[in-house]
Amino acid sequence: EAGVVQSPRYKIIEKKQPVAFWCNPISGHNTLYWYRQNLGQGPELLIRYENEEAVDDSQLPKDRFSAERLKGVDSTLKIQPAELGDSAVYLCASSKVAGKGYQETQYFGPGTRLLVL
Amino acid sequence: AQSVTQLDSHVSVSEGTPVLLRCNYSSSYSPSLFWYVQHPNKGLQLLLKYTSAATLVKGINGFEAEFKKSETSFHLTKPSAHMSDAAEYFCVVRINTGGFKTIFGAGTRLFVKA
Numbered sequence: 001e002a003g004v005v006q007s008p009r010y011k012i013i014e015k016k017q018p019v020a021f022w023c024n025p026i027s028g029h030n031t032l033y034w035y036r037q038n039l040g041q042g043p044e045l046l047i048r049y050e051n052e053e054a055v056d057d058s059q060l061p062k063d064r065f066s067a068e069r070l071k072g073v074d075s076t077l078k079i080q081p082a083e084l085g086d087s088a089v090y091l092c093a094s095s096k097v098a099g100k101g102y103q104e105t106q107y108f109g110p111g112t113r114l115l116v117l
Numbered sequence: 118a119q120s121v122t123q124l125d126s127h128v129s130v131s132e133g134t135p136v137l138l139r140c141n142y143s144s145s146y147s148p149s150l151f152w153y154v155q156h157p158n159k160g161l162q163l164l165l166k167y168t169s170a171a172t173l174v175k176g177i178n179g180f181e182a183e184f185k186k187s188e189t190s191f192h193l194t195k196p197s198a199h200m201s202d203a204a205e206y207f208c209v210v211r212i213n214t215g216g217f218k219t220i221f222g223a224g225t226r227l228f229v230k231a
Binding site for chain 2: 003004033040041042043044045048055056091093101102103105106107108109110111113
């Protein structure tokens, strides 16, 4: 079974430029998450999708961040314009949602390491 | 408020000696608890999880953890460390507050000396 796929793995951009990250979850996983992991810290949730619906985007900085999950499968996370403080690893994860969803295991992709200069 | 505290930012052990990574949580709801490992430049991999069944949970690579409700703890242990265990470890709490909330600890970096 293929795992969560993310691309690109690394991205270097100048501040004020736009950037986009792509995620393909594990087949059959209804729930998709985007996390941001700053250096030396644990991941923090940005947005959670159940199928194509964003059910928790309370931590997404909506002035510059946007996300979409068309057809309830792949997802794209965009930053426009990027700021220096956006340098981090952006992780995508997916899980099945069956019964008690909070007990479901999240499977993580390798992440995209973003450096904003 | 819900929170997760990993009590040590760094732990150093010698190869072949026991490993103890400590995690305490605070939650008004019944939690599910997870331990993940992250090797450099790799994604997070699930080691084990507790979801209200047996309080002693066995995971991959010889790791196990015990859920102690009275102490609000979920410490990760391994009887004998291997060099390949050197990595970052995250304790994670998930709760149902009407929506699902996921809280990561800050992580513990494990060093294994030869």
